[in-house]
Amino acid sequence: xxIACPYCGEREVGEFSYLGDASPKRPHYTIDDGTDPxxxxxxxxxxxxxxxxxxxxxxxxxxxxGGCRSWLIAERSTLTHEFKSVxxxxxxxxxxxxxxxx
Amino acid sequence: MKYSIFSLAKAxxxxxxxxxxxxxxxxxxxxYDVIIIGGGGHGLATAYFLAKEYGIRNVAVLEKGWIGxxxxxxNTTIIRSNYMLPGNVGFxxxxxxxxxxxxxxxNYNTMVSxxxxxxxxxxxxxxxxxxxRGNSMRINGIDAELLDAEQIRKELPFLNYSNPRFPIMGxxxxxxxxxxxxxxxxxxxxxxxxxxxVDIIQNCExxxxxxxxxxxxxxxxxxxxxxxxxxxMAVAGSTxxxxxxxxxxxxxxxxxxxxxxxxxxxxxxxGVVTFGAGHFYVSQSDKGxxxxxxxxxxxxxxAQRGNMPVMEDVCEGGMAIMPMLGRVRLLRQWGGIMDMxxxxxxxxxxxxxxGLYLNAGWCYGGFKATPGSGLVFAHLMARDEPHPEAAxxxxxxxxxxxxxxxxxxxxxxxxx
Numbered sequence: 001x002x003i004a005c006p007y008c009g010e011r012e013v014g015e016f017s018y019l020g021d022a023s024p025k026r027p028h029y030t031i032d033d034g035t036d037p038x039x040x041x042x043x044x045x046x047x048x049x050x051x052x053x054x055x056x057x058x059x060x061x062x063x064x065x066g067g068c069r070s071w072l073i074a075e076r077s078t079l080t081h082e083f084k085s086v087x088x089x090x091x092x093x094x095x096x097x098x099x100x101x102x
Numbered sequence: 103m104k105y106s107i108f109s110l111a112k113a114x115x116x117x118x119x120x121x122x123x124x125x126x127x128x129x130x131x132x133x134y135d136v137i138i139i140g141g142g143g144h145g146l147a148t149a150y151f152l153a154k155e156y157g158i159r160n161v162a163v164l165e166k167g168w169i170g171x172x173x174x175x176x177n178t179t180i181i182r183s184n185y186m187l188p189g190n191v192g193f194x195x196x197x198x199x200x201x202x203x204x205x206x207x208x209n210y211n212t213m214v215s216x217x218x219x220x221x222x223x224x225x226x227x228x229x230x231x232x233x234x235r236g237n238s239m240r241i242n243g244i245d246a247e248l249l250d251a252e253q254i255r256k257e258l259p260f261l262n263y264s265n266p267r268f269p270i271m272g273x274x275x276x277x278x279x280x281x282x283x284x285x286x287x288x289x290x291x292x293x294x295x296x297x298x299x300v301d302i303i304q305n306c307e308x309x310x311x312x313x314x315x316x317x318x319x320x321x322x323x324x325x326x327x328x329x330x331x332x333x334x335m336a337v338a339g340s341t342x343x344x345x346x347x348x349x350x351x352x353x354x355x356x357x358x359x360x361x362x363x364x365x366x367x368x369x370x371x372x373g374v375v376t377f378g379a380g381h382f383y384v385s386q387s388d389k390g391x392x393x394x395x396x397x398x399x400x401x402x403x404x405a406q407r408g409n410m411p412v413m414e415d416v417c418e419g420g421m422a423i424m425p426m427l428g429r430v431r432l433l434r435q436w437g438g439i440m441d442m443x444x445x446x447x448x449x450x451x452x453x454x455x456x457g458l459y460l461n462a463g464w465c466y467g468g469f470k471a472t473p474g475s476g477l478v479f480a481h482l483m484a485r486d487e488p489h490p491e492a493a494x495x496x497x498x499x500x501x502x503x504x505x506x507x508x509x510x511x512x513x514x515x516x517x518x
Contacts, residue, residue: 012410013410013411014409014410018401018515019515020402020513020515045501046351048444048500049353049500050352050353051342051352051354051355051513052342053343053352053354053355053356053402055340055356055404058402060402078403078404079404079405081403081405081407
């Protein structure tokens with residue numbers, strides 16, 4: 001695989017690190033906000049352990065550690081390894097909290 | 103037809119024209135008591151044990167391609183039971199004991215060769231960790247020997263003992279470990295299951311589940327609908343895709359693992375050797391090729407092929423302990439799709455969908471588990487309760503925090 005980094009151009013996959021599916025978002029909660037613990041547990045169980053494990057085009061995080069050190073979001077087919085798009089994703093990779101209503 | 107030296111001699115007399123099919127090619131019936139999805143080693147072993155140990159003979163194994171065309175034909179054929187944690191220790195030793203009598207049980211030469219497996223260690227800390235693992239094995243009745251560098255040198259004189267960065271200080275040996283012939287395991291189980299009445303239906307892909315009031319009542323396939331009392335999934339690599347048809351979301355990611363075979367050379371490596379400071383393992387097949395592999399590629403994939411960086415990494419690991427590898431040409435390379443569970447341990451359990459059973463999450467260690475997996479999955483499906491040696495391989499263990507993290511890494515790429 002070769003990944004077309006928006007900053008560096010097309011580079012071989014060995015320069016990149018993989019994080020995985022970019023879709024799941026960390027559940028939003030604050031201590032004592034009154035959310036039912038069962039709901040919280042369910043949400044975290046899903047976020048931490050369960051996977052869609054997409055067979056097809058997946059949005060996923062890659063980190064260009066061997067180049068510009070940017071986080072990227074790629075759309076890639078897990079069936080063929082073909083990249084459909086690669087975009088910069090500043091601040092990605094860190095646990096992103098879903099805000100209520102989002 | 104029973105295979106023996108006499109049947110071989112008799113067939114030889116008639117120019118080997120007397121051999122018959124090893125298993126039938128049946129047309130699917132309208133209904134089976136049990137349908138197993140997936141005609142790999144695990145699925146066929148499950149069908150065999152259902153018929154042999156649990157008396158359930160109205161069983162079909164559905165395979166979308168030909169049997170053994172998935173991971174059963176894409177592994178590095180290593181068998182071992184050098185595990186440490188409760189849950190794993192008993193299960194893999196059960197499997198090891200089944201390997202030891204497999205050829206007699208199946209009347210089939212599966213070429214089980216207990217030539218030993220050595221995990222090399224390269225630091226004091228790693229020696230201590232291996233000693234602990236070895237002790238855990240021994241108190242559970244499994245053979246383990248901690249060897250020092252001199253003992254390793256006697257067994258494996260060809261390794262590089264002058265690597266200053268990763269010195270070979272010794273290794274943990276399980277002499278009962280070794281290799282088996284992967285295709286023969288598939289064929290042996292297929293033939294034995296067929297003899298007990300199991301229908302092995304190839305080129306039959308499951309494309310949906312039939313449900314009545316939530317309960318599974320059958321499967322939709324490319325060869326028509328088939329009713330079933332119970333349905334078991336043994337489709338590691340594609341588990342998420344099949345489970346999604348029943349509305350399940352599982353703690354599994356599919357990743358690609360590559361393996362390699364060199365050109366054939368004269369007998370060199372007596373057993374299986376693993377490099378402890380990187381990820382590299384190697385054995386020598388009976389044909390003479392060096393069979394080796396290493397890490398996952400590290401990204402989700404269903405493509406059954408990998409990329410160059412991991413090939414380089416595997417070969418670097420090999421060169422670190424066996425510099426002579428640089429003189430051998432690579433003959434073949436392939437990728438298999440691993441069911442990576444979140445804790446690195448398999449899942450053998452009922453699912454929330456009544457009548458649907460799950461055998462999944464084998465990560466990169468499914469081959470050695472083949473007979474044990476078949477037995478415990480058959481037990482689960484026949485009795486509706488887990489086999490005692492697989493009682494901890496539950497689907498809900500993640501939610502409960504009762505994970506079995508033998509290596510402390512699951513599907514997460516940066517933990518490998």
